[in-house]
Amino acid sequence: AQTVTQSQPEMSVQEAETVTLSCTYDTSESNYYLFWYKQPPSRQMILVIRQEAYKQQNATENRFSVNFQKAAKSFSLKISDSQLGDTAMYFCAPNTGANSKLTFGKGITLSVRP
Amino acid sequence: DVKVTQSSRYLVKRTGEKVFLECVQDMDHENMFWYRQDPGLGLRLIYFSYDVKMKEKGDIPEGYSVSREKKERFSLILESASTNQTSMYLCASSSSGQGNYGYTFGSGTRLTVV
Numbered sequence: 001a002q003t004v005t006q007s008q009p010e011m012s013v014q015e016a017e018t019v020t021l022s023c024t025y026d027t028s029e030s031n032y033y034l035f036w037y038k039q040p041p042s043r044q045m046i047l048v049i050r051q052e053a054y055k056q057q058n059a060t061e062n063r064f065s066v067n068f069q070k071a072a073k074s075f076s077l078k079i080s081d082s083q084l085g086d087t088a089m090y091f092c093a094p095n096t097g098a099n100s101k102l103t104f105g106k107g108i109t110l111s112v113r114p
Numbered sequence: 115d116v117k118v119t120q121s122s123r124y125l126v127k128r129t130g131e132k133v134f135l136e137c138v139q140d141m142d143h144e145n146m147f148w149y150r151q152d153p154g155l156g157l158r159l160i161y162f163s164y165d166v167k168m169k170e171k172g173d174i175p176e177g178y179s180v181s182r183e184k185k186e187r188f189s190l191i192l193e194s195a196s197t198n199q200t201s202m203y204l205c206a207s208s209s210s211g212q213g214n215y216g217y218t219f220g221s222g223t224r225l226t227v228v
Binding site for chain 2: 095
């Protein structure tokens with residue numbers, strides 16, 4: 001079975017600072033997609049960012065960007081200018097199987113301090 | 115606004131009861147998924163479906179079954195609820211179209227079995 005590793009269970013960052021959440025995974029595929037999801041206390045899972053593995057350029061969505069290292073099978077999320085509303089659990093989820101099935105990491109709880 | 119709707123936000127059931135968790139999506143998505151979320155374990159796939167009347171086992175199908183009689187509706191059934199099925203249950207859907215744009219999630223059902 002595919003494995004996804006988020007090695008940091010919890011992180012804390014000061015408001016307005018930058019934080020990086022790490023994720024590694026295993027796959028034998030060459031073409032696939034990777035996602036980061038955010039789950040705030042409201043429990044609603046929200047898509048943060050999407051990366052296509054065949055694109056060398058790292059994806060960016062406003063304050064969120066990724067560092068995708070295909071050879072190392074690493075997919076980290078960088079949050080710039082952290083805001084209190086970024087406090088949430090974050091899940092890394094690559095899709096390397098058929099039919100868009102995602103495998104999720106165990107998640108990391110991010111707390112943004114005022 | 116596109117939606118995945120789970121019928122109950124909170125549910126309390128007794129051991130041995132048959133429990134139905136309902137999920138409806140209005141996006142005409144082909145794929146639907148049921149996950150359970152437990153602290154420290156992330157999201158684990160129970161069952162998924164690629165089409166009406168189709169179903170596939172995920173990583174932890176024991177004690178569960180599913181039904182997909184219509185494209186928009188995917189039901190999770192606990193045949194005889196047990197206390198170890200106390201968990202958060204998340205439904206998601208996705209398109210089989212070109213590219214992979216990840217899942218749209220419901221807001222979750224927190225099930226307690228007493």
